[in-house]
Amino acid sequence: MTASNASDGLKTVAKAVAVVAFVCMLHSGYAAREFLLYSKSIGRQDLTLPIEIVLECLGALGVMIFAVVLGVGELKPVSYEAEMKRYSIDGVFSRPSFQVYNHRGRYLRPSRPAEPAAKD
Amino acid sequence: MSSLALLAEIRQSSERLPYEVLKLAEPLLNNNQLTSSTEDAWLVYEQVFLAALDEGQIDLAKSLLHILRTRFPASQRVKRLYGLVNEAAGHPDESQNLYAEITSADPTNVLALKRVIALLKAQGKLALAANELVAYLDTHGNDFEAWLELSHLYLAHHMYRQAAFCLEEVILQQPANHYFHLCYAEINYSMGQWDIALKEYLRVVELSTDNVRGFYGIKVTADRIIEMLASGARAGKSRREPQALSGLENVPQVPVLEKLSLLATERLVAAYSANNAAAAPAKALEDWLKQ
Numbered sequence: 001m002t003a004s005n006a007s008d009g010l011k012t013v014a015k016a017v018a019v020v021a022f023v024c025m026l027h028s029g030y031a032a033r034e035f036l037l038y039s040k041s042i043g044r045q046d047l048t049l050p051i052e053i054v055l056e057c058l059g060a061l062g063v064m065i066f067a068v069v070l071g072v073g074e075l076k077p078v079s080y081e082a083e084m085k086r087y088s089i090d091g092v093f094s095r096p097s098f099q100v101y102n103h104r105g106r107y108l109r110p111s112r113p114a115e116p117a118a119k120d
Numbered sequence: 121m122s123s124l125a126l127l128a129e130i131r132q133s134s135e136r137l138p139y140e141v142l143k144l145a146e147p148l149l150n151n152n153q154l155t156s157s158t159e160d161a162w163l164v165y166e167q168v169f170l171a172a173l174d175e176g177q178i179d180l181a182k183s184l185l186h187i188l189r190t191r192f193p194a195s196q197r198v199k200r201l202y203g204l205v206n207e208a209a210g211h212p213d214e215s216q217n218l219y220a221e222i223t224s225a226d227p228t229n230v231l232a233l234k235r236v237i238a239l240l241k242a243q244g245k246l247a248l249a250a251n252e253l254v255a256y257l258d259t260h261g262n263d264f265e266a267w268l269e270l271s272h273l274y275l276a277h278h279m280y281r282q283a284a285f286c287l288e289e290v291i292l293q294q295p296a297n298h299y300f301h302l303c304y305a306e307i308n309y310s311m312g313q314w315d316i317a318l319k320e321y322l323r324v325v326e327l328s329t330d331n332v333r334g335f336y337g338i339k340v341t342a343d344r345i346i347e348m349l350a351s352g353a354r355a356g357k358s359r360r361e362p363q364a365l366s367g368l369e370n371v372p373q374v375p376v377l378e379k380l381s382l383l384a385t386e387r388l389v390a391a392y393s394a395n396n397a398a399a400a401p402a403k404a405l406e407d408w409l410k411q
Contacts (some may be wrong), residue, residue, distance in 0.1 A: 084298065084328065092274075094136050097235070098237065098266075100241055101174065101204060
């Protein structure tokens with residue numbers, strides 16, 4: 001219980017960080033636009049962006065990537081073998097479209113574990 | 121895990137666990153928790169319906185089918201379920217008429233076409249079912265489930281060569297699934313194609329971790345090939361002509377085979393001692409390996 005609570009807390013924090021980083025990215029874009037407009041209006045020849053804006057943009061991007069990865073749900077193992085572990089040999093060979101229903105199943109458990117639902 | 125998640129897992133694994141499905145679904149149905157807002161509610165209804173048929177609870181199945189019918193009045197998929205009820209209740213002729221009706225209205229309805237074949241299987245007409253399935257696969261060659269079914273129909277008649285061909289088609293479509301390689305290896309072993317069997321058993325243990333059935337296969341096949349080569353060499357010496365042994369064309373050298381057999385023994389012992397298996401089977405296994 002505590003483990004899931006801790007991971008839930010981590011996820012909330014990560015999501016908040018991702019939002020902040022996104023706002024920072026927007027801010028860097030706005031700053032870049034302002035800088036270019038200002039440079040043009042004063043007739044500056046060199047239009048390369050100042051290092052602060054570039055750093056803010058790239059830094060925010062890096063933080064956001066990590067925060068988003070931490071903030072999403074459980075990641076699954078990527079290997080095909082890990083995926084195959086979920087399947088049993090009975091499931092793989094069960095061939096549901098070809099199952100027949102006139103088998104002995106009805107005589108195996110006549111006690112009826114589930115009754116018909118009371119529905120109209 | 122909630123029972124809905126467990127049901128979804130069973131559905132995805134396509135295992136046939138009717139008793140478990142009914143036990144999981146009973147509280148959901150009785151408390152009316154399955155509403156149209158529930159995720160996958162209709163898939164759960166279909167799943168519980170099929171489980172009820174497997175358990176022979178026709179009344180429950182019919183009540184569920186009524187719910188599905190009111191929600192999807194024109195669905196062919198729901199219509200097919202009526203055929204299933206008739207199959208379970210012992211009226212195969214009515215099912216046959218229904219499937220014929222569905223397929224004449226829509227000749228591409230794959231599910232109904234497959235039911236026709238399954239119905240033949242249910243009536244014990246396995247040869248006829250195999251013929252129908254071959255005709256079906258003529259048009260639907262990419263249906264691996266049908267290839268698998270045909271393979272098992274051939275196996276029921278001990279037609280190993282044909283069954284192996286069908287499994288080759290399945291493996292072409294799902295080359296990374298080690299269960300198919302395993303089945304293919306076992307069929308080849310039964311046919312006496314030791315070289316292919318050994319290769320496929322090796323593929324099985326390559327695609328999965330410590331597959332006991334695969335390692336048993338490697339050990340049995342490798343030992344068998346060594347034995348056959350030795351007896352073949354003796355026969356060749358006495359007759360002064362190399363005897364062509366079927367199923368031994370592409371086998372590795374004897375030292376390699378011995379190493380493979382040893383490796384399989386090692387992995388089997390490791391697999392059984394790692395799982396804290398009961399002492400008696402582990403002891404029996406060791407005795408067998410030491411032979």
